[in-house]
Amino acid sequence: MTVVDCAGTGRERGRAHGEQAREAVRAALDRWRADVGGGAAGLVHTSPLPGTLRRLVPDLADELRGIAEGAAVPFEDVVAYNCMDEQWWLGRRHRRRAGCSVLGERAADGTRLAQNMDLPPSMDGTQIVLRLRPADGPEQLVLSAAGLIGLTGVNAAGVAVCVNTLGMLHGGPRGLPVAAVIRGALAGRTRQEALAFLSSVPHASGQHYAVADAGGLDSVECSAGGVVPWLAPGAGRLVHTNHPLANTDVDPVALEELRAEGRIGDSRARLDFLERAMGPSEGTAGLERLLEDDTVPVCMSGRPGWPMRTFGTVAYELGAQVRARFRLGLPGRAAWIEPGWTTAPAA
DSSP: OOEEEEEESHHHHHHHHHHHTHHHHHHHHHHHHHHHOTTHHHHHHTSSHHHHHHHHOHHHHHHHHHHHHHHTOOHHHHHHHTOTTHHHHHOTTOOOOOOOEEEEEEETTEEEEEEEEEEOGGGTTOEEEEEEEESSSOOEEEEEETTOSOSEEEETTSOEEEEEEOTTBOOOTTSBOHHHHHHHHHTOSSHHHHHHHHHHSOBSSOEEEEEEETTEEEEEEEETTEEEEOSOTTOSEEEEOSSOSSOOOBOHHHHHHHHHTTHHHHHHHHHHHHHHHOOSOOHHHHHHHHTTOTTTTSSOOOOTTOOOEEEEEEEEEEESSEEEEEEOSOTTTSOEEOOOOSSOOOO
16 A cells, blocks of 8 residues: 545544555554554653644544544554654653654755655555545645655645654653644645744754745754744755754753764764755756765765664655655665546645
């Protein structure tokens, strides 16, 4: 199952996801339990995170319950699995930090936004694209893993969201988990609506959000301490990896752990390479080529001892047409796919 169609209310969308991808959801949860042990769901459910989901995004909370019902798996495990970024700071032993490199550019014919999504190798094989048709809101195409409500996506109104984990920024148990923030932003019909959502909610984890539409690019670095813009208004290009460029709400313990693991050096190397290599007008094909680099590497193929692998790559074109390309795996092993829209996207 590559493209999973989900329509209707949150509960209906979740059930469609769980039913169509049932075996993949079960396999993904089995791998997750093996990775993090039995304590992650308990940690999540003794925190305010589930209550924040129900209070701020009840439709998405219903979608999580629908996934559990459709796949016939424990609801508490689905909620905890969807708090992937939050599991690390809830319990330091649950280390599932993501990577990711994000590129964006403004051109005469619109805006392009692309990224590699880097996740633990155990998640490879669970890749799906969710084609979501909410009862109220624009259709969305979302890169995800079976059982997750989303990792990055674009909507038919021409708004795209890409992300980078910023694990050294402070997290907070009363914030909204990253997966729900992404989907909440994608409910916006304009870039400004998406940014307003990002600025209005408390954030459970440090994360960079790149938001684009045909009119341009925006970039905000979020933490429990607040939302800090990075790009200057009207900026023509965006390069971001996994360390903050503007937000100073740093947790010194987390920073030292990431530095000791080599994560800070890796993030800086990717940023430096991409800033040097990215030309003034790459086009979609050029951005995709940059994200295939295996020298730094930008594309992580699973080098020995490194806990991340490139799970998938996305490339969004936002102009006269709204196009989304997805590669569900590594270059040379997975082909690009371009799922169509069920409704005509906005020009």
